[in-house]
Amino acid sequence: MKTTKILIIIIALAGIFATACDELLGDLLKFNSEWFSVEFTIEPSDEVGDLVFSTEEFEANLDSVLDANGVDRENIASAKLSDAKISILTDGCNFDPVESVELLIETPGLGSTRIAWLDSIPDGVTMIELELNMDDLQAYLLETQFKVTAAGTLSEKVDKTVELVADIRWIIRGDLTP
Template structure:
């Protein structure tokens, strides 16, 4: 009887270890970065409406999925887990020109969805971390391409300003043998 209980405990431990290792296997992170140059404000063109991050205009994660040995059909869920902006220059520049900022995911055939925002933007900062909405991005990621667009309130900075945006996506996929 003790042998039987010991064998059952061993099988339970092996099953628990398999579940734990599958949890670790079926998620991976994808880094996406982009740069923008914001022209200096003029008397006639002072209001800021959009920050144009060119690399965010056509995001295709097929290569990243291929690198993980999965296809878009294997994707169960995608969520943005972080989005940060950093001033690259000029020296002494900060985000004081922004009042609020929001990023949206877009793709053909889907409603535009809020993925991250920050309002108000804190004064004196050279880097900011946006608040994630928790939106499900699978329909956008499995589309041929998605784009991240912005809506910004504020005024153009007093001098041309360079900004880098870095986003991290958590991709949850189905791994054969691990279940959904």
């Protein structure tokens, strides 16, 4: 009877330690990517309403980030957004004419999905932090090319060119098994 209790305790402790080790190793293979920047422009416009500000095509180049963290492309378990912000680069401008903004990612095989957005922008600000799509978006990052589109809704006319930059950072989790 005493031996059975000791055996049950040993098995239970082994299970707890095994689970804790997997979580710890999973956290060791979790890292942030470098900041990925997309510059775009809001051109002068007499129109208000929904507009596409810019669509940029990019070559996916995760290899240097993955190599630095000891993870192969085949071992990426997930890729989710960790941060997304947009800053105005043009002096004297702010987000007042912009009612809402969104960033979308697109590939020919996967289509388009909204990755970050802000539906209500405070007055007078020159930098906004966006709400994030928390889905696993690794399939987009594993493509060789993808497009990022910046779109939004103007609530008033824009009388001069406004330069902006969207900065995006991913949190990537590697898998232990190939």
